[in-house]
Amino acid sequence: MVADRAAHDDAAEGPGGGPAASGAARGTEVRAIGVAIPIPDPHGALLQAKRASFGDPLATAIPTHITLLPPTEVPEHELGAVADHLRDIARTERPFRIKLRGSGTFRPVSPVVFVALAEGISGCERLQARVLSGPLARPLPFPYHPHVTIAHHLPEEVMDRAFKELAGYSADFDVWGFSLYEHGRDGVWRPQYDFVFGEGGQRRV
Numbered sequence: 001m002v003a004d005r006a007a008h009d010d011a012a013e014g015p016g017g018g019p020a021a022s023g024a025a026r027g028t029e030v031r032a033i034g035v036a037i038p039i040p041d042p043h044g045a046l047l048q049a050k051r052a053s054f055g056d057p058l059a060t061a062i063p064t065h066i067t068l069l070p071p072t073e074v075p076e077h078e079l080g081a082v083a084d085h086l087r088d089i090a091r092t093e094r095p096f097r098i099k100l101r102g103s104g105t106f107r108p109v110s111p112v113v114f115v116a117l118a119e120g121i122s123g124c125e126r127l128q129a130r131v132l133s134g135p136l137a138r139p140l141p142f143p144y145h146p147h148v149t150i151a152h153h154l155p156e157e158v159m160d161r162a163f164k165e166l167a168g169y170s171a172d173f174d175v176w177g178f179s180l181y182e183h184g185r186d187g188v189w190r191p192q193y194d195f196v197f198g199e200g201g202q203r204r205v
Contacts, residue, residue: 029076032183035069035086035131037124038191039148043100043171047115051150054162058152061188066098066117066124066146068131068178072138081135083193086180089130090195095174096123100148103166105159113162114147115169121146127178 039047044064052059074082098120106112117124124146132138151162179191 030073031076031079032071032073033069033079033082034067034071034181034183034189035136035178036065036067036181037098037127037175037178039064039066040173043173047148047150050162050166054151054154054158056151056154062149063181063189063191064148065179065181066148068124068128069136070140071183072136074135078135083180085134085136086131086178086193086195089127090177090197093127093177093197095176095197096120098123098173098175100169100171102169103150103163104147105163107159111153111159112149113151113159113166114149115166117146120175123175131178 038044047064048059051064099118100115101118102116104114104116106114125144128144128146132140150166151159154162175197177194177196180193180195181189182192183189
């Protein structure tokens with residue numbers, strides 16, 4: 001989910017925002033998708049509530065996540081190949097630990113405040129590189145930086161408050177796999193399928 005944004009905005013929103021350029025032929029039916037690691041509850045719900053408390057209008061439209069594939073338009077007839085690709089990745093991966101610690105920001109390059117990863121970065125980087133291959137290969141205009149967005153395009157004083165309030169945040173969880181999200185007509189990103197590590201399992205959400 002992304003449109004034309006400054007560096008890092010694409011990654012910041014993961015499965016949120018507007019779809020990126022697709023390269024699909026004109027007239028071809030396309031679907032806006034994204035791939036991300038969902039943040040499990042209670043952590044995900046808490047961070048989504050915090051994002052809403054800052055007045056971020058995207059809080060209710062984007063589940064809490066770590067982006068693997070930024071918003072991308074894919075021709076509908078290629079969705080089967082995308083699912084096969086994601087199953088193959090999940091089948092050969094194993095769970096790993098993520099530790100979220102404190103806040104960070106991409107300002108002044110991009111108006112984003114996020115919760116940072118203290119552990120699990122290499123696992124996210126490996127997954128992201130594998131996901132952005134084959135039918136999902138696409139160039140990115142910025143280096144990949146796994147994180148959890150908690151404020152985006154808000155007034156500076158609100159961004160400062162978000163940064164301060166999450167400075168002491170801490171959460172640990174195991175990554176079981178990743179999810180394929182789709183952008184709805186109502187502007188909400190919803191998980192469609194889960195891909196479970198080790199099983200190569202694809203289960204509808």
